[in-house]
Amino acid sequence: MAADVIDGKSFASRIRESVACYVAELVSSIGVTPGLAVVLVGDDPASQVYVRSKGQQTVAAGMNSFEHRLPATTSQNELLGLIEQLNADASVHGILVQLPLPKGIDESAVINAISPAKDVDGFHISNAGMLSTGQKAMVPCTPLGCLMMLRQRYGDLSGLNAVVIGRSNIVGKPMAQLLLRESCTVTVAHSRTTNLQQLLSDADIVVAAVGKPLFVSGDWLKPGATVIDVGINRIESAEGGTRLVGDVDFDSASAKAGAITPVPGGVGPMTIACLLANTVTACYRAHSLPEPLELSV
Ligand code: NDP
DSSP: OOOEEOOHHHHHHHHHHHHHHHHHHHHHHHOOOOEEEEEEESOOHHHHHHHHHHHHHHHHTTOEEEEEEEOTTOOHHHHHHHHHHHHHOTTOOEEEEOSSOOTTSOHHHHHTTSOGGGBTTOOSHHHHHHHHTTOOOOOOHHHHHHHHHHHHHHSOOTTOEEEEEOOOTTTHHHHHHHHHHTTOEEEEEOTTOSOHHHHHTTOSEEEEOOOOTTOBOGGGSOTTOEEEEOOOEEEEOTTSSEEEEOSBOHHHHHHHOSEEOOSSSSHHHHHHHHHHHHHHHHHHHHTTOOOOGGGOO
16 A cells, blocks of 8 residues: 655645644734844755745744854854854744855854854754753754654654664754653664665655765665655756655565655655744743643744
8 A cells, every 4th residue: 555645745734734823823912023033144956945035934924034144254253153143032932044054163062152042943942952951942953854854743642663863963962862751762873774675674764864865775664664854865866857855765665565755745845844933932932931842842
């Protein structure tokens, strides 16, 4: 039987609708409009597209979007100065610095200069530490979106075997922490893992965040597994031009899995929706209000 295709596009659109309702509630109850500041340094074309899309979706949800576009020649001190200003600005509830930063700027120094309460990307070392010690953190957007989809599929995840492929700070590690918090039995695979196929053959949940097109074959999967494909890779298309594919070979995997996210239309749309959700959560927390449970995990 073909796997259920998890529709990230419509899930993300429901999250955005909820976000808009909570924004309206904040405006009417305390007169505060959540604000997201996005900082882009340099002129990387892909980053420009992401930033534009983030700004549009922020405004569409009724929030304030503050875009700061700085030249590639910006110094680290100038960037840190801007972050200091944004940290102090009460109308800004979330700050996102678009990565990658130009060479010569220390990304972790910049990320760790953001106030942890406004760190809606969840990359600050305090948020990483709080997540791993089971405290209330800002959760990185991509793993947050993946967990929301898994919770919708299973309800209770406890006792399930989960394999996360990839151990980056932005996807693999926080994903593994979240699954551990859900009481899954978690294995993290990486480039030195020698028995990946064996691990996957017993995995109820597979999260692939490798950055290698069509890397995971359906043959490797446990029948009925849920596959969350985080990868975004551009490859040459048989018809000419290029097309987007994930880290999982969708055709073979969907014949074996119970459920699978497509690329595009799976994890990708959830990531920006979760950024908006984190900004609203940050605003509720900033005003010491009980935060909307459906927007966080
Ligand atoms: P990184 O390059 O930072 O990490 C890739 C990970 O994959 C590393 O931990 C690496 O291991 C591991 N890996 C590489 N080769 C193998 C292998 N042969 N077997 C097992 N593991 C391997 O990537 P990111 O985590 O930043 O991103 C992963 C993918 O997700 C990319 O395609 C990216 O574009 C996409 N992405 C999508 C997002 C979305 O919104 N949908 C958001 C963020 C990322 P090691 O540590 O040993 O090198």
